[in-house]
Amino acid sequence: MSKGKINVAVENIFPLIKKFLYSDHEIFLRELISNATDATNKLKHLSSLGEVKGNLGDTTLEVKIDSKGKKLHVIDKGVGMTADEVNKYINEVAFSGAEEFLEKYKDSAKDSGIIGHFGLGFYSAFMVAKEVEIITKSYKDEPAAHWRCDGSPEYELKKADKKERGTEIILHIDKDSKEFLEESRIKELLSKYNKFMPIPIKFGTREESLPLPDDAAEDAKPETQTVDNIINNPDPAWTKAPADLKEEDYTSFYRELYPMQFEEPLFHIHLNVDYPFNLTGILYFPKLNNDLNIQKDRIQLYQNQVFVTDNVEGIVPEFLTLLRGVIDSPDIPLNVSRSYLQADGAVKKISNYITRKVADKLSSLFKKDRKGFEEKWNDIKVVIEYGMLSEDKFFEKAEKFALYPTTDGDYYTFEELQEKVKDSQTDKDGKMILLYASQVEEQHSYIQAAKEKGYTVLLLDSPIISHLIQKLEGAKENLSFARVDGDAIENLIKKEEATVSKLSEEEKEKLKPLIEAVIPDGQYSVQLEAMDSSSLPFVLTQPEFMRRMKEMQQTGGGMMGSFPEMYTLLVNTNHELVGEILQTKTAKKRERLIKQGLDLARLSQNLLKGEELTAFIQRSLDLIK
Ligand code: ADP
Ligand code: MG
Numbered sequence: 001m002s003k004g005k006i007n008v009a010v011e012n013i014f015p016l017i018k019k020f021l022y023s024d025h026e027i028f029l030r031e032l033i034s035n036a037t038d039a040t041n042k043l044k045h046l047s048s049l050g051e052v053k054g055n056l057g058d059t060t061l062e063v064k065i066d067s068k069g070k071k072l073h074v075i076d077k078g079v080g081m082t083a084d085e086v087n088k089y090i091n092e093v094a095f096s097g098a099e100e101f102l103e104k105y106k107d108s109a110k111d112s113g114i115i116g117h118f119g120l121g122f123y124s125a126f127m128v129a130k131e132v133e134i135i136t137k138s139y140k141d142e143p144a145a146h147w148r149c150d151g152s153p154e155y156e157l158k159k160a161d162k163k164e165r166g167t168e169i170i171l172h173i174d175k176d177s178k179e180f181l182e183e184s185r186i187k188e189l190l191s192k193y194n195k196f197m198p199i200p201i202k203f204g205t206r207e208e209s210l211p212l213p214d215d216a217a218e219d220a221k222p223e224t225q226t227v228d229n230i231i232n233n234p235d236p237a238w239t240k241a242p243a244d245l246k247e248e249d250y251t252s253f254y255r256e257l258y259p260m261q262f263e264e265p266l267f268h269i270h271l272n273v274d275y276p277f278n279l280t281g282i283l284y285f286p287k288l289n290n291d292l293n294i295q296k297d298r299i300q301l302y303q304n305q306v307f308v309t310d311n312v313e314g315i316v317p318e319f320l321t322l323l324r325g326v327i328d329s330p331d332i333p334l335n336v337s338r339s340y341l342q343a344d345g346a347v348k349k350i351s352n353y354i355t356r357k358v359a360d361k362l363s364s365l366f367k368k369d370r371k372g373f374e375e376k377w378n379d380i381k382v383v384i385e386y387g388m389l390s391e392d393k394f395f396e397k398a399e400k401f402a403l404y405p406t407t408d409g410d411y412y413t414f415e416e417l418q419e420k421v422k423d424s425q426t427d428k429d430g431k432m433i434l435l436y437a438s439q440v441e442e443q444h445s446y447i448q449a450a451k452e453k454g455y456t457v458l459l460l461d462s463p464i465i466s467h468l469i470q471k472l473e474g475a476k477e478n479l480s481f482a483r484v485d486g487d488a489i490e491n492l493i494k495k496e497e498a499t500v501s502k503l504s505e506e507e508k509e510k511l512k513p514l515i516e517a518v519i520p521d522g523q524y525s526v527q528l529e530a531m532d533s534s535s536l537p538f539v540l541t542q543p544e545f546m547r548r549m550k551e552m553q554q555t556g557g558g559m560m561g562s563f564p565e566m567y568t569l570l571v572n573t574n575h576e577l578v579g580e581i582l583q584t585k586t587a588k589k590r591e592r593l594i595k596q597g598l599d600l601a602r603l604s605q606n607l608l609k610g611e612e613l614t615a616f617i618q619r620s621l622d623l624i625k
Helices: 013-021 027-048 084-092 097-104 122-127 175-181 181-195 247-257 316-324 337-342 345-368 371-389 392-398 414-421 444-452 463-475 491-496 505-518 544-554 576-583 587-606 609-625
Strands: 002-005 061-066 073-076 129-137 144-151 154-160 166-173 201-209 226-228 266-273 279-285 299-303 305-309 324-328 401-403 411-413 432-437 457-459 478-484 524-529 538-541 567-572
Touching: 002 122, 027 061, 027 073, 027 122, 027 166, 027 181, 027 299, 027 305, 084 129, 084 154, 129 154, 166 175, 175 226, 175 266, 181 201, 181 305, 247 266, 247 279, 247 324, 266 345, 279 345, 279 371, 316 345, 316 371, 324 444, 337 345, 345 371, 345 392, 371 392, 371 401, 371 463, 401 457, 414 432, 432 444, 444 457, 444 587, 463 478, 463 544, 478 544, 505 524, 505 567, 505 576, 505 587, 538 587, 576 587, 587 609
Parallel strands: 061 201, 299 324, 432 457, 432 478, 524 567
Antiparallel strands: 002 154, 061 073, 073 166, 129 144, 129 166, 144 154, 201 226, 266 279, 279 324, 299 305, 401 411, 538 567
């Protein structure tokens, strides 16, 4: 037996470990299972090189709770350690054995999936244990070793009589960490961090029903047997070659990742690179609705099949955090802050790679099956529009497949759209005007009016569309968007052969103050316009610019102050009712007609509410009496 002092620079490292090593104490289990997995993978690797002879036997790991003894055991059948190795790898803290192993077997070990890097993983056990024991027997022909340490820098190392190869770590759980003796808590941790680890992990047993014999009676109960409860799937889909996977395999892996998610994903993207960085993974496009905030944090980040985090901010571009799935890369530095991550060259490359793969996948879906792509558009558009807005590289690619649906359910690419409207929707300066609606119901009368004039009306209803429109207008010359109920549509109407006004100039001069006298002070600015006699007598429009600024502000445009509501009241001088307003002799009737016309205009904009709405209904009743 030997005694000694753990060789660390800081005399009393344990209190430090407890406090600062990881803010999350629960990760100790991930670290210990990672070590057990490493030890097993090392063994397999040595066996494949012929350095370990014979059959390896079962290599299942085991996690065991001893609630009476207040102990937690993590057991593996991996390479084990000799007493010398315990001295070297455990007593010399911060000396990472994994690193040394990788150094020695650099070329052949690249693909063996060794997890450890930091050299402090093992000591995280002291975050939850007042005492830790290691009982370990190396694959080499040397006696087993028994190490124990009570959290002070002093340890004890002696011989043990363990016969089978492998390592057992025993944690004497601290009073204030009792939760880690509860089965449900350990189960939760295993399923969070170890669900896809490459070596099978046993935690307890479970009852399994045996198949019923063919001639079993209808109400026969199947016999059960007790089997090991294996908590992980060691071969998750993302570690396999895409060629070996069927569509169902991707769907069932999605189920495994999100057991509570009932909707099927729309499609997936299998990521797989090994140069200049190593990354595998599967991303899924779920059906997305218009609420951007509730949908993030669904991508899980792994390193060599060990769960690390579900916050991939800084690693994948923001717009792709709306997707789901897994990314597994040992090349993402995790012991640094997120802001540092974003500046890291390797991480930038990874992020660019993912963006490119997503764009390529979308592009191929679009080319292979345009119809199917159109059908999915509504469910995927937020990601694409968000990406176009935030990543210029993505914009360049997405421009070719981003779709612009019309209110009639036709879909155009931007290029097709321009081709379609270039003759019919330009204003007097030759500028192309793209008309759009954001809500079919509310803007119904405006959409109708525009369609009657032969215009194409798009339906653009994403929460960030006003930002994207702004960007498109900036990127394209001589083109602007105009919402159907906005004032910009006027430019188009005016450009047409101006409808001749039925009113003379004097009549118009007389009309304007009559109307202004009735509408509330400063609420709308009145503008006389000769429109089709079939159009409404009064139309309210909002300046395109103002409305868009307001919307952008609501979705985080970063502008200060709030924009006022501004509306223009267009008075159709060719409408019968307007003629009547001018002709009538009684002031009372005139006022009623104006109020009624104005309220109808507000009603069609959904602006008539409360007291005013009640007054309108009363007035309408009086009129039909
Ligand atoms: P890292 O895993 O980053 O190397 P750790 O502190 O987790 O650092 O472990 C230190 C070293 O102790 C490992 O590199 C390994 O050599 C040894 N070790 C830890 N756990 C085991 C185990 N279960 N079986 C064999 N060796 C182990
Ligand atoms: Mg480790």
